[in-house]
Amino acid sequence: MTDFHPLRSANDRGSKNWEQLNKIAEKRAKEASPATMPSLDHATMSDYGQVYEPSDDTYLLIDGIQSDLTENQSIAKSARTILELGSGNGVPITFCSKLVPSALAIATDINPNALAFTKKTAMENNVTKLETIQCDLATPLLESCKQRIDIIIFNPPYVPTPDEEVSGNGIEVSWAGGERGRLVVDRAIPQIAHLLSENGVCYMITVDDNEPEEISKMFDALGIKMFPLVRRRAYNEYLSVQKLVRKKQTKP
């Protein structure tokens, strides 16, 4: 696990330009007003043996969503659909649904306990427009929801682990990310690019070990711009929320 994992040294971080973007994201995170956590009064201790307990990454993600949707009211007003890949405890999608009450929310997870918990979290917070699908990423939605999802939320299993830990459907798949923490992230990249609507936005958690600048290049090749939105240090890792938007076609 990450506990004794050293922070990355300065020389294996991203390019100068990327570092600059990271600095802006750190500043934005400091200035952002902290988001209010949805109620989790329904949760019991035994739930957290099966479902990921909200942690620093969850908090940063909802801070980022709040800050961005406050700044970009047009997204919050026009969004029809919210999709969270791997909804886990359901906090991010519930939080986002509260900010975008007109949208239909779809949560997926491969862990059925996580989906049951997501439903309870939504209900507890009076979020009623939620559908849950037990599946890998968004595989069953790819055909029917092509470029139709306005807000995608993704807090992937990003912790670098041996590849073989990334299997099953229990609690370990909520964090085990394989080599560089990229096993699941890399599979999600084409799906996100496929589903994101014209003016859609995706919020995705990364740690520096994932080499986010490389991820941004992979998205770039699929017509999507990715940059750090908010960024904060949590113990021995730097967490970022990456914001993704479709690149606008330059008119000829």
Place this chain on the structure above:
Amino acid sequence: MRNNTKEADGKGFPLRITAVEVRVVDNPDATNVGQREIDFVKNMLPVLDWPALVQAASQLGIPTLPPQLTEQLAQDPAFLQALYHILMNVHLVKGMLTCPASGREFPVTDGIVNMMLEEEECERVRV
């Protein structure tokens, strides 16, 4: 949702619903459906696959949706209220979704549909 494995050959939609248990959230006062809900339905209309919805509703025991969605209906508040009810308050709690092309079944338990694929199916997913 649809079955997009190769077996379905692009015809894995709409999934046929076999309902064992359907829960309808009671809305004793239909006028409760407010402007926000009506706006939501209006917002969703362009992305609804109407024939698929009509089929799904009838398989859930609601045979009353008109076969065609007319412009006039799309503006009728009473119709939009009723549609909101069908879309958001009727839940399939237990049952089965069946792919019309391949017969592959996806069980629904406690309102959660299981669309996990076997490894060999994953390799044949079409996008």
